[in-house]
Amino acid sequence: MSKAKLLQPDLILGDTILGLNQDVLDQYRIKGLILDVDETLVPLKKAYVSEELRLWINQIRQKTPIWLVSNNLSESRIGSIANSLELPYLLGAVKPSRRKLKKAIRAMELPIPQVAMVGDRLFTDVLAGNRLGMFTILVKPMVDPAIAVRSYPIHNFEVWISEKLGVSLMSSQHNFTKRNRRPRK
Template sequence: MKNLLQPDLVLGKPITDLTPEILNSYNLKGLILDVDDTLVPKKSRQASDELMAWLQEIRPVTKIWLVSNNFNKTRIGGIANTLNLPYLLAAKKPSRKSLRQAAAAMELRFNEIAMVGDRVFTDVLAGNRLQLFTILVEPMFDPTLLHRDYPIHRLEVKISQLLGVTFPDHQQTSPPQTDQPFS
């Protein structure tokens, strides 16, 4: 039996490095995307130009839904409207309910859909519980911040490893450490 915390793919990079070729190689036709730190930094209300360009590249090959644990309809709805994507909020991941709703709306089989997120204990666990393909990505960060620290992500990775999850050596398992701007 598969470890429910084990992602099917550890991208080791932000979501914008997820290419149509990768999706096609796994026969994926639908994406359920987390929002906070997967698409935009947690406090941000705007999508980056890089994310907008990525969506233009991905849209022709896949159906996309946003599913967020965030309750802030103004923020999540605003992001979804900017991206022109359907969304569900207050998902309570790792609950499967919202993922089921998004999958049903896509009219695809579970094995054709990937749950993509930056968190093991919410995104990966929820996707695996529904038997979706799961992709763990590095969190998006606010480029105006000099210090990027994701202790929750590092803790999740450590606990996951203690529970038997493996992360390939050639892919990142924790957010990159930043260099100080002045030596």
């Protein structure tokens, strides 16, 4: 698989995770979710979840099992977030390593292609999910409004490198070509 294909998300949401809804998951036959934590669910310097995120999780979990898998090593931070959402979690994932993603998928007892890796980073979340054959969803990062005007150099660098490699990062909920699967009509 080419480097560009490894970095190409199956779905670029063009919104934060809060824009991902059950209709989209159903459209792509997604039965389980693995979510990154830092800047996918909460801003990096925040240790609590918003009420809006809590409502989103409660709505999605009615039909779809959810696991949190984070590269973060802080048991107190990731554990606190996971516990407040009542979700199972794995930390220190070292994404793009696939090891902890496999562990979460085994716990869900779902086929790999029916589980989506959702995150805000190309070189960790998308790359790990694609290496495993998962459906990958790139979301806009959750950022603290107080620092949103600052740039995010790592994110910007990943986007720049990816585009140089031929990755298309145009937002599109209907652009899906991986493994010859098509959205339902």
